[in-house]
Amino acid sequence: MVVRRAMKRVATAAGALTIAAALALGTTPAAAQAETAGQSGTIPATKPTAKPPAAPKAQPNGIHITGQGVPEEGIKVLQGEDPKLFRMLITEVGWLATAQPQASPPGKSAKLGPKYLVQVLIGEKAAQEYELYPLATGGPRAHRPATQPAAGKRQTDGWFYGRQSMSESLRLSGVPLKAKPDVVNGGIGGGVGETLDQSELDPVGGAGQLFGQMRQLLLLNGAVLLVILTGLAGMAFLIRRRV
Template identity: 45%
Template sequence: MLRHMRRLAAVLAGALATALLSLGTAGPVSAAPNTAPAGVDITGEGLAAPLRLRVDTQPAHVGAVIDQVNFLGRTGMPTGPKPADLGPKYTVVVFAGETPQQTYDLYPRAVGGPRVYRPAKQPDARKTSAGWFLGRLSMSETLRTAGVPLERQFDTVSGGAGGGERVLPEDTLDPAKDLDDALGDLQRLLLLNVGVMLTITVGLAGIALLIRRRTR
């Protein structure tokens, strides 16, 4: 009798665990799959065929691309930038084994900074909500180094979420202009110092002359 009750308790515990797991998978999807992804596929502007990245051959690139979407919250913004302000779109599909799990639309050159759009319809059929998110500043360079044909950006800060515009003004990237400005500032400083020295010299000479006259 006792053995039978223990067996029944074990069966009930297993059923409860299965139910909890099913509830967890029915909730909003996380930004990355629970198991380590086998890789990602990237399609979009300038890519004639999908760019297939797999962890067995390119683990660093796969991890960097996954990092662009693994911080997204459960709820994003309902609307994004105007279509004309989005720039080129790149769709990233995350795979576990050979099974697609999640998909995201990345806009590395959007006005105001990179954007990520998560569609409500996901390949693994789990329920989630559509939403727009601010992307990481490193999105453009991450996609470029992974093989996406994007122009290199030297002034983009790596990491962090939000923003993607130039961090430094365009004119600060001209070394010749910076040198000319520095020389001009130095010249003005030297002229100022000479003027101060002349003023002090004339003042001292005037004081000395005045003292000389009074002592006669």
């Protein structure tokens, strides 16, 4: 028993020495390499640092308008001077940059009315350019030329139905157009507003006209029903006579 215990202790001690030696041999080369690098003055490689975030894209800050009745130097509306008017004008043309053409090119006989060239400015340079026809027959129209003022930028040439508020937005910016106070802001593809006659807003007259139309409809339905019943009676009489 004593001999077995002694042998177990010896085996355990030998195993411990073997593990310690293996660990020492495994760490010694790495330590030596680190020490050599320190002596030679080399710096260990580090992970590349993240790139700084890109600068924000410049946004439009002005509108320039030229066309019929406008001074030769044009009309310039800056966001810093009149933010409300600038928002109105940018709403008229801002959506044209990415929209798909929704109208066919007008023919030679189309009555488009006066044309106004609207440029969207970034700083002092024009970035976008559109042709607006606020008084076109059938409603305002807008044209996006294929060649844009931004360097190297081209778009698909396209025609669009303009917003109903186009005429009023241009007028408020200084374009000599007639006021359209009844125009509803927003919407695409409408027409310009029209002055309504007071008689068209009379609720009593409108109700009388509605009842008159309903009476005509009932009389028409009664006449149709009478014709159908007469036909059925005639068919029944002929069948009974044959029987």
